[in-house]
Amino acid sequence: MKLPVSTEWVLHCATSLAQLEPGATASAGQLAGYFDVPQAYLAKQLQPLVKAGVLAATTGPRGGFRLARPAADITFLDIVEAVDGTAPPYECREIRQQGRGALPAEDCRAACPIAAKMAAAHASWRTSLAAVTLADLLSEIPEWAPERTRRLLTGTG
Amino acid sequence: MKLPVSTEWVLHCATSLAQLEPGATASAGQLAGYFDVPQAYLAKQLQPLVKAGVLAATTGPRGGFRLARPAADITFLDIVEAVDGTAPPYECREIRQQGRGALPAEDCRAACPIAAKMAAAHASWRTSLAAVTLADLLSEIPEWAPERTRRLLTGTG
DNA sequence: GCCATCCTACTCGGATATCGTATGTCCGAGTTGGTCGGG
DNA sequence: CCCGACCAACTCGGACATACGATATCCGAGTAGGATGGC
Known part of the structure; x- marks a missing residue:
């Protein structure tokens, strides 16, 4: 019984996206550089998140991924089951x-x-897992973290 | 996240072994025939159970597998982690x-x-999983089940 | 009739192939922002 | 100076290789029970 390695990636990615200003996006390349993971494979793993309605993707310049719902409405279970499937x-x-x-x-x-x-x-x-939302997680990180994330991830913050 | 198919096999095997008389054994061949599963592969999957101290194996004629401890001291967690490993x-x-x-x-x-x-x-x-023992499970099966299991599994009952 | 010995058949245990899925990579379709030329 | 059209770069999305572990199988070492011959 083993979860894909990418589970850690998408959980951290979702957490980082939750720290961006509303409407702002981060591309797969930016996220991959932020965590030092393979860019193409990360993009592949973010796709099911989009299909599940957890993330929203926009193409073209200045495009990328953002949360499709408020952070309080996204649970760990949503993310884990999106990337790993719902089969018991x-x-x-x-x-x-x-x-x-x-x-x-x-x-x-x-x-x-x-x-x-x-x-x-x-x-x-x-x-x-369903009892933990991204909003819960954000309440546990330091005050200065979101600004730092925005600056290092998107360059605008 | 998927458990090996053999997880179901060993759980059912352990349950059946728990219905035998104390000291009685059932061989891998008997168990495989009882559930219609590959005999060699089942034997391979029962080995880690022996290493984990859940089952005990005796070789030679009339040999086979039996519970190494009372059914009340064997939990589902013991069995599942023996066959699948303890890594989270x-x-x-x-x-x-x-x-x-x-x-x-x-x-x-x-x-x-x-x-x-x-x-x-x-x-x-x-x-x-740790809250469920084989003894708990036996208390949920019908009265006539153990005698039937002994008869069809070992031929003596 | 009883016992020691040998033998045979049966058992598990580990080493060996095969298959499927997670992992990793690549290229193409589509879109947005910027640029350039004209009015 | 303002506006429209064009272009180019950047984005995601899906199709294509590869590596590792689950699945499946086989053969060998060891042992207990039974048969056998002798006493």
Whole structure:
């Protein structure tokens, strides 16, 4: 069970974008230089964020990415599931209905107890991530951080 | 973020082994036939369970696998982390200290806030799994299930 | 009939191929801002 | 001096290679139970 390396990238990118002035954008190249990560691959990983409605992208000069919603309405879960997908890590393939020990279908109306426990753990994980918004995170950083981010990221700040 | 398919196998195998009489064993071949999964690959996945001290293996005729501890002392977390490893899914590579926006080391004494949130979610997941033991699971299955498992799995029951 | 020995069959354990996905890179379509010429 | 059209550079978006780990398989070392021969 491993999240893509790019998960860290997009979380930090979203945090940085949240520190920009409303309407301002940062390009994939600027973000890549800010974190020293491959520019092309970062752009590729930001795309699903746009499709998920977390970020908005504008092309052309002075274009780039910005938050599509207020920072208070974007949770960690939104970002993580956008880049990694929403499929739960444990997939029940109903092996209890296969092989020599296959249970009759009438005993499988209820969900597999094992799968239920795994689903509960996954739900706990999702709940924990959904409880944190980008706005919550910004409240934890120093006062001087946003100005610094704007200056080093976009050059205007 | 995806758990190996074998996670389902070993969870069901452990549950079945917990239904055997104390000291009784089931071979990898018997378990594979019981669930209709590849026998060699299942044996490979049961090995880390033995190394983790969850299962015990005996060789030779009438040998096989059995629980190394009472079912009440084996949690889902023990099994899942044995087969999948204990590394957390989100790995903080400290990109906040890299690139144009690198923070000075003195501002990085505290853990990265983003990594802290991800670690908290992972801790929540682990806590949820650690709260379920094999004994808990056995209390949810029908009365007639253990006898049936013993009969179809080992032929003696 | 009992026992020690040998043997056979069965077990796990690790080493070895194959496949799929994450990772990394590249080029093309589209758009905006600036520039240049004309009025 | 003001305005419109053109151009060029910059942006994202999707298509194309590569590396690593999960998946699947096989063969060898070791052991316990049973058969066998002797006492």
